[in-house]
Amino acid sequence: MQTADYSDFKQSVLDQAASLRSRIRSGEHTGTTSGAAHSLIQGNVVILPADWAADFLMYCQNNPVALPLIGVSEPGDPALPELGRDLDIRTDIPEYQVFRDGARAETVTDIRELWQGDFVTFVLGCSFSFEDALTRAGLTVRNVEQGSNVSMYRSSIATRPAGRFHGNMVVSMRPFNGADAIRAIQVTTRLPKAHGAPVHIGDPSQIGIADLAKPDFGDPVTIREGELPLFWACGVTPQLALENARPPIAITHVPGKMLLTERLNEELAVL
Amino acid sequence: MQTADYSDFKQSVLDQAASLRSRIRSGEHTGTTSGAAHSLIQGNVVILPADWAADFLMYCQNNPVALPLIGVSEPGDPALPELGRDLDIRTDIPEYQVFRDGARAETVTDIRELWQGDFVTFVLGCSFSFEDALTRAGLTVRNVEQGSNVSMYRSSIATRPAGRFHGNMVVSMRPFNGADAIRAIQVTTRLPKAHGAPVHIGDPSQIGIADLAKPDFGDPVTIREGELPLFWACGVTPQLALENARPPIAITHVPGKMLLTERLNEELAVL
Structure with a gap:
């Protein structure tokens, strides 16, 4: 690909994103x-008061596979210049989940009314980036094929605590046959900032999952004859840690309704 | 590691190999x-008359995972300068398998009497290189742990034919738990010239293997609760193709009794 073609490509992707972001910002688009x-990189989002930020930053540092940090704001600043020129975290997510004292409270489509001068925004890489890479590698991602949300489960894999934050890892599952499973491991290894390689393959009971047909979040997907389940660390993990840490207020995205950045997935690749 | 230390390391490995090679050469060491x-890189070996060499070279080209070519001799020349200064293919393998018209005939510990002026030697990378890499990565290779030969099976995966050479792939199997299986795929991906990543993981019947406890070559190994079998392409594959192609004479190593080169496994790594 020529440099000029590539610039055109990136510009067309950015234009497309800008159009969607504007519809999200106006409250017109509230879906996934x-x-x-x-x-483009999409991000998991956690917004916390500044006096909870140092613990959470350390929690990300301690758990880089489940919480791959790709952006942090200045306290009180709704911009994220590392991730895009035109981002406002108060309006640019389709739907927000508010946590109060660790419990899921209201969901809203705009947090301008809730914004505090001490809020710090954390953006974590998301499996949508590696689903894009898997698709480009010629693999079929079952939840994309079925038009459903990915299956997510509370696993028995403990995260490494930091201050008040602790809890088990949430994992997302995608089934592949043997040869495709190997290829999927190779492809996702390239993207550590989008959760990287799977954390488990095969028998779900080894990581505390009793029934694949009953995900704790998202939708169940079909597993076909000869396929193995592959489990990746999931960006819903910090939501469990919020339940445990119980900050007076915290705001996240609603799973599947992510922050659209202005950076390309390929910029996350290490190999 | 300092450059000087590394030179010392390589020299000590070469000295150790030279000592073993001298015992192999004299017929004192005839074992694995x-x-x-x-x-050090060890090699699978196939020796053929020159009029069979072009077909076999194309067979390697068509099947780089099962037949990763790392050295080819000049016709009639028993040296392999690419792989070591001090190699003589007529004496430097512990035990040779002679094929006559495609059938396994005698085994010998020296082929000076059988040597022909038109013989061409092909050396293919070997799983011993990736077993070394797996061990360095902190994984335990079951056949090494049990002190047995690796389990090898005739699979239903067809190789891509070339001229008179065709047949199914032989695969070697090593079991790992989920997390180690993922790590093993990453580690072996770095070594395409030692068969690279596995070709299959999980259900053996998907690649035509009926019973893991009954390998076609080598020894059975224990598979523990929660472990998955991983299958790699194996350097015994060309021996099946020799059975099908039926050259009047061909000579290989006996499985597990390889050619010791003077190059380091790490020199094969692509990442």
Whole structure:
């Protein structure tokens, strides 16, 4: 690909994202961002008061596979210049989940009314980036094929605590046959900032999952004859840690309704 | 590691190999080379008359995972300068398998009497190189742990034919738990010239293997609760193709009794 063609490509992706972001910002688009502007990094979001930020930053540092940090704001600043020129975290997520004292409270489509001068925003890489990479590698991602949300489970894998934050890892599951499973491990290894390689393959009971047909979050997907389940660390993990840490207020995205950045997935690749 | 230390390391490995090679050359050592001078590349060997060499070279080209070519001799020349200064293919393998018209005939510990002026030697990378890499990565290789030969099976995976050479792939199997299986795929991906990543993981019947406890070559190994079998392409594959192609004479190593080269496994790594 020529440099000029590539610039054109990136610009067309950015234009597409800008259009969707504007509809998210106006409250017109409140649904999932799955499959939208799929060349761009999408992010899991956790917003916390500044006096909870140091613990959470250390929690990310201690758990880089489940919480791959790709952006942090200045306290009180709704911008994220590392991730895009035109981002406002108060309006640019389709739907927000508010946590009060660790419990899921209201969901809203705009947090301008809730914004505090001490809020710090953390953005974590998301499996949508590696689903894009898997698709480009010629693999079929079952939840994309079925048009459903990915299956997510509370695992028995403990995260490494930091201050008040602790809890088990949430994992997402995608089934593949043997040869495709090997390829999927190779492809996702390249993307450590999007959870990287799977954390488990095969028998779900080894990581405390009793029934694949009953995910704790998202939708069940079909597992076909000869396929193995592959489990990746999931960006819903910090939501369990929020339940345990019980900050007076915290705000996240609603699973599947992510922050659309202005950076390309390929910029996350290490190999 | 300092450059000087590394030179010392390589020299000590080469000295160790030279000592073993001299005992192989004299006929004193006729056993396996498993675990010997384990930092050095060991090779699968196929020796053919020159009028069979072009077909076999194309067979390697068509099947780089099962037949990763790392050295080819000049016709009639028993040296392999690419792989070591001090190699003589007529004496430097512990035990040779002679094929006559495609059938396994005698085994010998020296082929000086059988040598022909038109013989071409092909050396293929070997799983011993990746077993070394797996061990360095902190994984336990079951056949090494049990002190047995690796389990090998005739699979239903067809190789891509070339001229008179065709047949199914032989695969070697090593069991790992989920997390180690993922790590093993990453580690062996770095070594395409030692068969690279596995070709299959999980259900053996998917690649035509009925019973893991009954390998076609080598020894059975224990598979523990929660472990998955991983299958790698194996350097015994060309021996099946020799059975099908039926050259009047061909000579290979006896499985597990390999050619010890003077190059380090790490020199094969692509990442």
